[in-house]
Amino acid sequence: MKNTRNLKDIIFKNLIKLLTNISILVLIGIFLSLIIKSAPILKEKSIIEILFSTKWQPFKKEFGLWTFIISTFYVTIFSLIISVPLCILSSVYLSEYCNKRIKIFFLSIIDILAGIPSVIYGIWGVIIIVPLIKNQIAPFFNASSNGYSLLAGAIVLSVMIFPIIIQITVQVMENVPRELREASIAIGATKWETIKFVVLKKAQPGIIASIIIATSRALGETIAVLMVVGNVIKIPKSVFDPAYPLPALIANNYGEMMSIPLYESAIMLSALILLIIVLAFNVLARIILIRIERKS
Amino acid sequence: MEQKSHIEAKKLNVYYGNNHVLKNINLQIPDKKITAIIGPSGCGKTTLLKSFNRMIDIFDEVKVTGEVLFDNENIYKKNIELTHVRKKMGLLLQRPFPLPMSIFDNVAYGPKIHGLKSKKKIRELVEFYLKETSLWNEVKDKLQAPATSLSIGQQQRLCLARGLAVEPEVILGDEPTSALDPIATRKIEEKFHQLKKDYTIVIVTHILRQAKRLADYVIFMYLGELIEAGPADKIFNEPEKELTKEYIKGLIS
Amino acid sequence: MIKRKIEEIVFKILMYSAFITVLISFFIILFTILIKGIPSLNLKMITQTPKGGYYLGKEGGILNAITGSLILACSSTFLSMMISFPIAVFLNVYNKKKSRYVQVIRFSFDVLTGVPSIVYGALGLIVMYFFNLRASLLGGTIAVTLLILPLMCRGIDEVLQMTPKSLLESSYALGSTSLETSFKILLRQCYPGIITTILISFGRGIGDAASVLFTAGFSDNMPGNFLRPAATLPLAIFFQLTSPIKEVQSRAYAAAIILTMIILFISIMSRVISLRFEKYKIK
Known part of the structure; x- marks a missing residue:
């Protein structure tokens, strides 16, 4: 008894198998074409020269990316310096000390925070953070700044990565088995000692993974940073100097790049470099997370 | 029809990854009787039951060798019409799993997918099988309510009705009363007694008393091996094997 | 002992x-x-398109950006839904959980969710070159679809995995x-769960x-044609905020408050849905 139901099932199965494979292939194909698009400039100049030169003069065919790369890393590192301690302390408070109601309330706020678009963070940066740096923070350190600076970018970014670190950290801390805590308290440790020596230690890989994911988010964040960071092509010497990260370079030059072929290729290469850096961080974080999952 | 709904396993071996879960099982399930598969937990009872309708296919890393004959046809051979095989064997799980739809649709689902279109016939079928499982009077006023609104015991009877509605020849039960309270359990057991005149019933149970109450035929499993099989009287009163004796006495569990 | 106590208190x-x-x-x-948005919000703002150029004109509102964004987000959400539900079904129903294939696909989508949106913008641009498209509503839709596809695939996949x-x-x-x-x-x-995932991706x-910066372009007119550029809310904010003209800036603030309200609405909706629509659901 051959029936149409089974036939339909088989057809559907093969269709969605095809769809899955095609989607993956198309995505890989697009990534490959990013490489093809950035090939022209790599034919003209060596990758080392492009990566480590600070000369960016598109009309003289100088496409050194070092200023942008170093700006990207500065902004990211400073945002992590602000964000990581705040997030880990809050997460410990949330998962160990505070009552359940506050926790649910706070985590829903974190959820909303995660969904807020980056332009909104950008506006906040422009309206609040930039004037704050210009009028309060920079004068306090005897520096002059118009506010659009590395620090502004870092502060905006740090708030944007709060949700990522807090969500994952709270989750891994909650997954630490209760028996472990009980064992530690039974020996006579205080609650804080239990957290310090047992819970945080056990949760460490997860926390690291969350920080890596946050890092990759920060590295690639474009609009919010672009709006407050100043965008001056010069390696910043202090946190009050403007910076010019890689994503901002891509975003700012989309209009002009059509006219000069090498220019376009340089921008595509920047996108490729950004992609490779971010992918590397992501793969690392995912591998750590998968390891944790396997262990538990 | 009489001899057809015959289940037979020949040299059946099942592996989960490197775990050898069923070891060389040979058995025959008698028709129109209640067969109970008993044994300590983790001995492969459920796996054996679910190998009868190839439900073990959906588990990870499963390998099966040997044969399960149903109507003298090996259900593990290629190109078998699997939906057809499964349709002929109703399945009751440890916990009732009503489908995510109304009470009415739960029973109507099976006949509908198997091609029944007439609304009137479907309604008759639903009523018939809900009566068959003594559920009709309890639910006749709320047929469109979600099935999850029923009590666990009612849900399990609904699952039975749902299974019967596709007109199976065999009913497989995987500890079908383990989530139920004693009263609901008794209702299900009574149903089994009534149903065995039309159906071949196989249940897995780890409750010896339940096996004694229900079974005509008993299969005793231990660590993936079939130790002893035979009529209930014989297994409970004069078992041949030492292991069976110890299990019946409650020395191992 | 005192030192231990003090440390705990400090922390x-x-x-x-x-x-x-x-x-x-x-x-x-x-x-x-x-605070910035409410004063800027009025009926004109949400019923008119900008008059005299979005960067200079003092009159008009942001209706073009609101409709543009809604069309763009709806069509790309729909597109990626059509692709991701079958993929998630394929992974969960037609394959076994631990199979290598499933793990590889899952891992790839996980990694893809981390790719920055500016890169998806560049990728969208490449697809547009391939089909000879210019900056347009369609281009923007392609880029945003690429952006939310991995998110949605993994989201629905997670939901299906929870099924007993x-x-x-x-x-x-x-x-x-x-x-x-x-x-x-x-x-x-x-x-x-699927609706929640769709809302989040939306x-x-x-x-x-x-991602829409170079793919969708910007326009003062109402979006009517998929092959023409269209305005979007985030870009309405981005372009108009830096204008020296106060009236133009207030368009940016109005766009910001509308966008924020849409996001808050979605966030609350998805919570309500996951709480309420569980009557048929088995746990």
Whole structure:
């Protein structure tokens, strides 16, 4: 008894198998074409020269990316310096000390925070953070700044990565088995000692993974940073100097790049470099997370 | 029809990854009787039951060798019409799993997918099988309510009705009363007694008393091996094997 | 002993202040948008397109950006839904959980969710070159679809993974095929979760600026043609905020408050849905 139901099932199965494979292939194909698009400039100049030169003069065919790369890393590192301690302390408070109601309330706020678009963070940066740096923070350190600076970018970014670190950290801390805590308290440790020596230690890989994911988010964040960071092509010497990260370079030059072929290729290469850096961080974080999952 | 709904396993071996879960099982399930598969937990009872309708296919890393004959046809051979095989064997799980739809649709689902279109016939079928499982009077006023609104015991009877509605020849039960309270359990057991005149019933149970109450035929499993099989009287009163004796006495569990 | 106590107290204070800082920054963001946005919001703003150029004209509103964003987000959410539901079904119903293939696909989508939206913008641009498209609503839709596809695939996949295996067994035991099980059982069982995922992806799509920056372009007119550039809310904010003209800036603030309200609405909706629509669901 051959029936149409089974036939339909088989057809559907093969269709969605095809769809899955095609989607993956198309995505890989697009990534490959990013490489093809950035090939022209790599034919003209060596990758080392492009990566480590600070000369960016598109009309003289100088496409050194070092200023942008170093700006990207500065902004990211400073945002992590602000964000990581705040997030880990809050997460410990949330998962160990505070009552359940506050926790649910706070985590829903974190959820909303995660969904807020980056332009909104950008506006906040422009309206609040930039004037704050210009009028309060920079004068306090005897520096002059118009506010659009590395620090502004870092502060905006740090708030944007709060949700990522807090969500994952709270989750891994909650997954630490209760028996472990009980064992530690039974020996006579205080609650804080239990957290310090047992819970945080056990949760460490997860926390690291969350920080890596946050890092990759920060590295690639474009609009919010672009709006407050100043965008001056010069390696910043202090946190009050403007910076010019890689994503901002891509975003700012989309209009002009059509006219000069090498220019376009340089921008595509920047996108490729950004992609490779971010992918590397992501793969690392995912591998750590998968390891944790396997262990538990 | 009489001899057809015959289940037979020949040299059946099942592996989960490197775990050898069923070891060389040979058995025959008698028709129109209640067969109970008993044994300590983790001995492969459920796996054996679910190998009868190839439900073990959906588990990870499963390998099966040997044969399960149903109507003298090996259900593990290629190109078998699997939906057809499964349709002929109703399945009751440890916990009732009503489908995510109304009470009415739960029973109507099976006949509908198997091609029944007439609304009137479907309604008759639903009523018939809900009566068959003594559920009709309890639910006749709320047929469109979600099935999850029923009590666990009612849900399990609904699952039975749902299974019967596709007109199976065999009913497989995987500890079908383990989530139920004693009263609901008794209702299900009574149903089994009534149903065995039309159906071949196989249940897995780890409750010896339940096996004694229900079974005509008993299969005793231990660590993936079939130790002893035979009529209930014989297994409970004069078992041949030492292991069976110890299990019946409650020395191992 | 005293040292141990003091250490705990110090850290408690630190934790508490960190917690308060995070909380306060959230409210500052929200209040900034509200305080700047509410005065700018009026009927004209949401019923008119900008008059005299979006960067210079003092008259008109942001209706072009609102409609543009809604069309763009709806069409890309729909497109990626059409692709990701079948993929998630394929992974969960037609493959075994631990199979290598499933793990590889899952891992790839996980990694892809981390790719920055500016890169998806560049990728969208490449696809547009390939089909000889210029900056247009269609181009923007392609880029945003690429952006939310991995998110949605993994989201729906997670939802389907939560389905109890026994429910699938029950369906198979009645003689259903996998196809019937997917659409008649799984879809019903999981739809609150699927809707939540769709809403989240929609929110991500409507709010993203970097991916539409070079793919959708910008226009003062109402979007009418998929092959013409269209305005979007995030870009309306981005372009108009830096204008020296006050009236233009207030268009940016109005766009910001509308976008924020859409996001908040989505966030609350998805919560309500996952709480309420669980009556058929088995746990």
